[in-house]
Amino acid sequence: MASYSVNPAAVEHARTLIRARQYVRDSDWGESQPKAADENAFLESHSWDAYAEWHLGLTEGASDETKARYAFGYGDFRRVHRTGLIACVYRAAEWRHKDIELAAHDLLQYFDQTTA
Numbered sequence: 744m745a746s747y748s749v750n751p752a753a754v755e756h757a758r759t760l761i762r763a764r765q766y767v768r769d770s771d772w773g774e775s776q777p778k779a780a781d782e783n784a785f786l787e788s789h790s791w792d793a794y795a796e797w798h799l800g801l802t803e804g805a806s807d808e809t810k811a812r813y814a815f816g817y818g819d820f821r822r823v824h825r826t827g828l829i830a831c832v833y834r835a836a837e838w839r840h841k842d843i844e845l846a847a848h849d850l851l852q853y854f855d856q857t858t859a
Contacts, residue, residue, distance in 0.1 A: 747800035749846045756796035757850050761857050765822045772826035785820045800843045
């Protein structure tokens, strides 16, 4: 099983987007999350650092500037999705990635407090 560390740049990016009201409160994450083609299109016009900011997890041992390096996406490359954060909490908890789970949970709480 892969190991992950929390991506601090992604956590800060998510908080910045929430403060700027760049979020979606209710969405179908299965439909909203970026597909491979969306990721490729984003990478054609953005840096790997910008791509990384949309992923709460960094895969241990994976090479930088590869999609395998970045995990636990929470938005659609424009906005934070509440359901994306919920999916991150759930998936991280399911596979016992406690640091990712807690980071996503904290962001979800921040989202709910800020948007209430």
